[in-house]
Amino acid sequence: MIVENSEVILSVKDLTASVEGTPILKGVSLDVKAGEIHAIMGPNGSGKSTFSKVLAGHPSYEVTGGEIRFKGENLLELEPEERARTGVFLAFQYPLEIPGVSNLDFLRVAYNSRQKHKGLEELDAFDFDELVQEKLDIVKMNASFLNRSVNEGFSGGEKKRNEILQMALLEPTLAILDETDSGLDIDALKIVANGVTQLTTPENAVILITHYQRLLNYIQPDYVHVMEGGRIVTTGGKELALELEERGYEWVTEPEATEARV
Amino acid sequence: MTIQVSPGQLAKSKATTQREVYLAALLNQRSEFDRQNLSADLGDWLQDLRDRASVRLQDLAIPSPKDEEWRFTDLSSLLQVSFQAATAALSAEALAGFNAVLPETAESCLVFVNGRYMPSLSSTAGLPQSVTVGNVGQLEEPYAARLRHYLAQQPGSEEVFTTLNTASMTDAAVIWVPKNQVVETPIQLLFISAGETATLSHPRCLVVAEPNSQVTFIEDYVTGDRGYFTNAVTEIWIEENAQVNHTRVQRDRSNAFHIGKTAVSQARHARYIGTTISMGGKVSRHNLEIFQLGEQTETTLNSLTMIAGEQLSDTHSTIAYSSPYGTSRQLHKCIVDDQAHAVFNGKVVVPQAAQLTDAGQLNRNLLISPKARVDAKPQLEIVADNVKCTHGATVGQLDADEVFYLQSRGIDADSARKLLIYAFAFEIIEQVPIASLQQALSQSISPPTS
Structure with missing residues (x-):
């Protein structure tokens, strides 16, 4: 929701970034305020996923210019784990499998690292189990998932639900969902979307990176941005997504079309 | 017993090579087989077995990197150390730190210290009466008489370290499971090298699983502070339709030398499940030899080498098929840190007769540091034309x-x-x-x- 005079959580200015010397982001600027849901759409290779990884601090992406401030702090100075502890959460497009590490242990380590950072009490296995049981319902996950190895043998939908479960536990100020909807059937999509909606409050914000307008039927964005060639080329309300669905990206991304719009 | 040969003395010996002299010095450390509880007949046979091995040893030498089988594993550092056979028995206090008997095997374990059977630390109270678990001296008839058909009778017994073990054998751990017997309780064979000197020991295990029987055992090696040398040989015979689940754990200290062999003969329909964990030793080598001797035998091998510092750990495995419908699944993993060096050579031999073999081998290596090294070599020798054989090796960070x-x-x-x-x-x-x-x-x- 758009809230008048709410705090700017994320402020990105003229961000440029490269992978192995190839520039991918070529000047991204974006402000996200508390309570807002932003959708970033765009064709393959437009830089959407790179943007999400740069926000989370992936070491393979080199920031070559611009700035990112998160709650007033220079995010670029923080290690990925510090960004996570301070409230940035990235739901992965392809969550990794970690055989041999139980999901419950993994969630608890992640949760406690956040608690420690905030100066709050770390939970023992028993108390944590109680907490996580409450959260399971948000993503309609069966408790048996907790005793399995992290993402090992999970279906695509189960992996994405597990990402949202992590989000529910870590209660991030800024959640970035990188194509969380890709490859999901409609039931799984509804569960994921419903989970995200439940976790959205006036104090936090969400960036949805998506390829498909379909997700936005279930999560109502306040803003829709279109990315192309490493820049945000146009921004609109949720109706922009519908238009994109009907007309494709060409009309916004081709230079003459863009000029015609201006 | 005193040190027989020091590196200085070796230099004086000109008639033979250093590696031959060193091997002879190791052999000289052997003590007599304890014949006390053996029948005269069995005692004589064992004596003869040892003597014949000693004679064979005269023509052998410690392998050098010039030997293809030892190309990456240099034993030069072994030659720098003078080992002694253990003499005095260790006190209970001296052994307190090695209490590696598992809770699950508290009443089904045999403990050997520096190659000597320790009845006081062993217990087989939790095992069925019909199963024989003990040292050679405890063997009763008909098993005592049948020992000679199994002990040192596997192919490959002429290999130098196996021969040294046979020649130096003072005792052996024996597990003998009679026909149709399923042993539910796992059995632990614990080998401890301890004491104030760099001792040499030659642990020997013999496992016979008679037709339709089933047994699970753990072969466990631990050492104290000194740089001991363990030269172990385990022979496993799995008769028709029997199953053996074998775990071998080598957790010696990182200053120890460890050379071990596991030889497994599988009859028709026999199943072998082998899990090997090698994490100890300054220089260690595990020779794993599987002989599938009948139709439709099944072999599962899972092994992990995990080393750091300047450790060198070598695994040489051979799966030799002979008959149709055999299967094997082998996964060997190495985790190598610091300047450690892992070696894996995985041989699979499928002769013409072994049609419809299904052999899968996968070797995955994780290098933690830039100076870590692994030499991996799959070696498939396939003659039969209607088989499925796959192999893969990955090295990554x-x-x-x-x-x-x-x-x-x-x-x-x-x-x-x-x-x-x-x-x-x-x-x-x-x-x-x-x-x-x-x-x-x-x-x-x-x-x-x-």
Whole structure:
């Protein structure tokens, strides 16, 4: 929701970034305020996923210019784990499998690292189990998932639900969902979307990176941005997504079309 | 017993090479076979077995890197050490630190210290009467008489270290499971090298699983502070339709030398499940030899080498098929840190007669540091034309994306790496069929959570 005079959580200015010397982001600027849901759409290779990884601090992406401030702090100075502890959460497009590490242990380590950072009490296995049981319902996950190895043998939908479960536990100020909807059937999509909606409050914000307008039927964005060639080329309300669905990206991304719009 | 040969003395010997002289010096350390509880007949046979091996040894030498089988494993550092046979028995206090008997095997374990059977530390009270678990002296008829058909009768017994073991054998751990007997309780064979001097020991195990029987055993090696030399040989005979689940754990200190052989003969329909964990030793070598001797035999091998510092650990495996419908599944993993060096040579031999063989081998290596090294060599010798044989080898470092995934959940980079190494190792460790041992091995790597 758009809230008048709410705090700017994320402020990105003229961000440029490269992978192995190839520039991918070529000047991204974006402000996200508390309570807002932003959708970033765009064709393959437009830089959407790179943007999400740069926000989370992936070491393979080199920031070559611009700035990112998160709650007033220079995010670029923080290690990925510090960004996570301070409230940035990235739901992965392809969550990794970690055989041999139980999901419950993994969630608890992640949760406690956040608690420690905030100066709050770390939970023992028993108390944590109680907490996580409450959260399971948000993503309609069966408790048996907790005793399995992290993402090992999970279906695509189960992996994405597990990402949202992590989000529910870590209660991030800024959640970035990188194509969380890709490859999901409609039931799984509804569960994921419903989970995200439940976790959205006036104090936090969400960036949805998506390829498909379909997700936005279930999560109502306040803003829709279109990315192309490493820049945000146009921004609109949720109706922009519908238009994109009907007309494709060409009309916004081709230079003459863009000029015609201006 | 005193030191027979020191490196200085070796230089004086010109008639033979240093590696021959050294081997002879190791042989000179042998003590007599304890014939006290043996029948005269069996005693004579064992004496003769040892003598014949000693004679054979005169034509052999410690292998050098010029030998193809030892190309990457240089035993020069072994030649620098003068080992002694253990003499005095160790006190209970001296052994207190090695209490590696597992809770699950408290009443089904044999303990050997420096090659000597320790009845006071062993117990077989939890095992069925019909199963023979003990040392050679405890063997009753008809098994005592049949020993000669099994002990030192596997192919490959002429190999130099196996011959040295046979020539120096003072006792052996024996597990003999009669026909149709299923032994539910796992059995532990614990070999401890301890004491104030760099001792030499030649542990020997013989396992016979008669037709339709089933048994699970753990062969466990631990050492004290000194740089001991363990030269172990385990022979396993799995008769028709029998099953053996064998876990071999080598957790010597990182200053020890360890050369071990596991030889397995599988009759028709026999199943062998082998799990090997090698984490100790300055220089260690494991020769794993599987002989599938009948139709439709099944072999499962899971092994993990986990080394750091300047350790060298070599695994040479051979799966020799002979008959149709055999299967094997082999997964060998290495985790190599610092300047350590792992070697894996995985041979699979499929002769013409072994049609419809299904052999799969996978070797995955994780190099933690830039100076870590692994030499991996799959070696498939396939003559039969209607078979399915696959092999794969990967060498990699920790995946940056995986580390990042964990970091993005608030876990610092160092803990993330530890967690991923643990996960890589766990695929093998989880195959260990004893809960307490599985847990101990997990903890020795890195606990998943702190």
